[in-house]
Amino acid sequence: MSQNAITAQLGFAHLQDLPCYVLTCGQAKAVISSYGAHLLSYQPKAGTEVIYLSPEAEWQDNTPIRGGVPVCWPWFGPTAAELNPAQKKLPNHGVVRTELWQLVKKSVSEHAVIIEFGITTSSLPYQDAPAHLSLQLTLTETDLSLTLNSDQAVQQAALHSYFVVDSVHQAVVSDLTGNYLDKVEAGKEFHQTIEELRFSKEVDRVYLSTPEQLTLKDGKAQLQIIQQGHDASVLWNPWSEKAAMLKDLPDLGYLDFVCVETARLSLNNKTPLQLVQQIRYTGQLE
Numbered sequence: 001m002s003q004n005a006i007t008a009q010l011g012f013a014h015l016q017d018l019p020c021y022v023l024t025c026g027q028a029k030a031v032i033s034s035y036g037a038h039l040l041s042y043q044p045k046a047g048t049e050v051i052y053l054s055p056e057a058e059w060q061d062n063t064p065i066r067g068g069v070p071v072c073w074p075w076f077g078p079t080a081a082e083l084n085p086a087q088k089k090l091p092n093h094g095v096v097r098t099e100l101w102q103l104v105k106k107s108v109s110e111h112a113v114i115i116e117f118g119i120t121t122s123s124l125p126y127q128d129a130p131a132h133l134s135l136q137l138t139l140t141e142t143d144l145s146l147t148l149n150s151d152q153a154v155q156q157a158a159l160h161s162y163f164v165v166d167s168v169h170q171a172v173v174s175d176l177t178g179n180y181l182d183k184v185e186a187g188k189e190f191h192q193t194i195e196e197l198r199f200s201k202e203v204d205r206v207y208l209s210t211p212e213q214l215t216l217k218d219g220k221a222q223l224q225i226i227q228q229g230h231d232a233s234v235l236w237n238p239w240s241e242k243a244a245m246l247k248d249l250p251d252l253g254y255l256d257f258v259c260v261e262t263a264r265l266s267l268n269n270k271t272p273l274q275l276v277q278q279i280r281y282t283g284q285l286e
Contacts, residue, residue: 004024004110005022005023005024005113006024006106006113007022008021012040012041013053014055015033015057015058015059018059019035020040021033021106021115023113023115023137025112025113027044027045027046028043028044028139028140029042030042032115032117033065034100034102034117035059036096036099037101037119037135038068039161040067040068041053041068044142044144045281051164052067052163052164053068053162056250057248062098064093065097066249069161069277071096071135072097072158073093073148073150074094074131074150074152074155074157075090076093077093080156080267082126083125083267088125095124099121101135102117103115103116104117111140113140114136117134118132118135119133120133131152132151133149133150134149135147136149142280143278143279144279145277146159146276146278147275148273149274150273154267155264157273158263159263160234160261161260161261161277162257163216163223163258164218165258166218166221168237171216171258172198173197173214173215173216174195174196175211175214176196176210178191178209179208179209180206180208181205181206182204182205183205184202199237201239202239203235203236203239204235204236205235206232206233207234208231210233212226212228214227216258216260222281222282223279223280223281225278226276226280227276227277227278228276230263231269232263232265233263234260234263236258236259237254242254262275262276
């Protein structure tokens with residue numbers, strides 16, 4: 001008999017009173033909060049965590065959670081001028097990370113466990129009409145998928161995933177191709193001459209053309225990160241100096257994660273948003 005389930009719980013790790021749901025499918029387990037529709041944990045098997053959550057993350061007082069998979073929408077980073085015509089002071093990465101989303105549906109079957117959250121917001125600075133956004137999490141015994149949907153005409157979005165690594169010095173992201181914008185170098189455009197990235201300093205890159213699958217290795221384990229509906233992938237690690245400036249990250253926390261983000265950043269794309277990131281743990285390396 002299947003032990004697959006969805007269970008509500010209050011609090012996760014050190015984040016007290018945080019409204020959460022625990023999804024179980026076979027040996028796999030995921031924890032997601034209705035606060036920001038924020039994925040906090042994914043264990044493809046017992047004792048194997050692939051998502052990084054800062055031990056100093058907070059959530060009260062409209063604070064975005066550091067780590068997990070934040071949902072960035074309808075802009076990424078600072079607000080683009082087209083999305084902020086009145087030049088208001090607005091939070092980085094949009095307006096939904098610190099809102100409570102509504103539970104839309106949940107389902108449990110023999111092969112998959114699914115939960116969906118939705119949010120309607122009227123606080124967009126570039127339009128008066130309400131906008132709706134949904135996020136669906138699908139957990140199976142082999143992978144976890146996040147699907148972000150919206151029918152807005154103009155928008156940016158990203159699934160800002162923090163992945164645990166044994167050491168950032170051993171982390172390698174491969175299958176990277178094409179040009180990237182280096183935000184550490186004032187947004188200058190460079191060409192990726194080899195198809196992998198190793199981390200030895202601060203990294204903040206927007207890859208403008210990436211395939212449907214990237215691979216993350218950290219010296220001991222390997223993940224496949226499968227993407228759809230994207231036009232960019234963002235690679236980020238703050239390194240030592242900036243990590244020390246972040247109050248919700250330990251000074252040495254940068255050693256324990258890399259961000260591999262699935263993003264849609266073009267404001268010229270008028271098609272409905274369907275941004276997908278699928279995470280597949282492929283096991284320990286030989």
